[in-house]
Amino acid sequence: MQLTKIQSNFIYRHGIDVAKVFDATGLSKTEYGELMKEGGYVLAVGVTRCRKGNHSLRTRAGHCAICNPASIAFQSRQEISGDLYVLYSSSKRLVKVGVAGDAEERVVSANKQSYGNVDDWKLKFTVKVNNAGQAEKIIHDALAKFKKPRQFIKDGQYVLAQEIFSCSIKHAIAAIKIRLE
Numbered sequence: 636m637q638l639t640k641i642q643s644n645f646i647y648r649h650g651i652d653v654a655k656v657f658d659a660t661g662l663s664k665t666e667y668g669e670l671m672k673e674g675g676y677v678l679a680v681g682v683t684r685c686r687k688g689n690h691s692l693r694t695r696a697g698h699c700a701i702c703n704p705a706s707i708a709f710q711s712r713q714e715i716s717g718d719l720y721v722l723y724s725s726s727k728r729l730v731k732v733g734v735a736g737d738a739e740e741r742v743v744s745a746n747k748q749s750y751g752n753v754d755d756w757k758l759k760f761t762v763k764v765n766n767a768g769q770a771e772k773i774i775h776d777a778l779a780k781f782k783k784p785r786q787f788i789k790d791g792q793y794v795l796a797q798e799i800f801s802c803s804i805k806h807a808i809a810a811i812k813i814r815l816e
C-alpha cells in the first residue's frame with residue numbers, strides 16, 4: 636500500500652499506526668466500513684476523493700479525515716484498545732473504574748493527582764479491551780447506582796471525579812466479567 640505524503644503526514648501527526656490503515660480500493664463505503672470495523676482499522680485509503688480538498692483518506696464512516704480531523708479523534712478515542720481497570724482505596728473504601736492505555740501507569744498518576752482526593756489507590760483488577768470508550772461506558776452505566784463523585788483540585792481548579800463508586804472490589808470485578816468476557 637503506497638501512501639501519499641499528505642496521507643502519511645496525517646497518520647503520523649495523529650499517532651495512527653500504518654497497520655490501522657485499510658486499502659479500500661474498489662470497495663463501496665458500506666463495504667469498507669464493515670470490513671474496517673471487523674478488522675479494527677481506523678482510516679481508509681483508495682477511496683473517492685473529497686470534494687472540498689481532493690483528499691483521499693477517509694474514516695470508517697466515510698468522512699474525509701483531513702477535512703474533519705475531529706471525526707478521527709472521536710473515533711480513536713472510542714475505539715482504541717486499552718486496559719479496563721479497578722482501583723481500590725482502603726482508607727476511603729471506594730472503587731475507581733476506568734480505562735487507560737496502561738493500568739499500571741494510571742494507578743501511579745491517580746495517586747499523584749489525588750484523584751477524588753484519594754491517594755492510596757491500588758490496582759486490583761485489569762483486563763484488555765478492544766473498544767475502550769464503549770467498555771468504559773458499559774461498566775459505568777452498570778455501576779451507576781453506586782456512583783460517588785468526589786471533588787478534588789486538578790491544575791488549580793475544583794473538578795468532580797466521576798469515576799468513583801461506593802461498592803466492593805468484588806462487585807466491580809463481577810460487573811465487568813459478566814458484561815465483557
Ligand SMILES: [Zn+2]
Pocket residue numbers: 685686687688689690699700701702703
Ligand atoms: Zn478533504
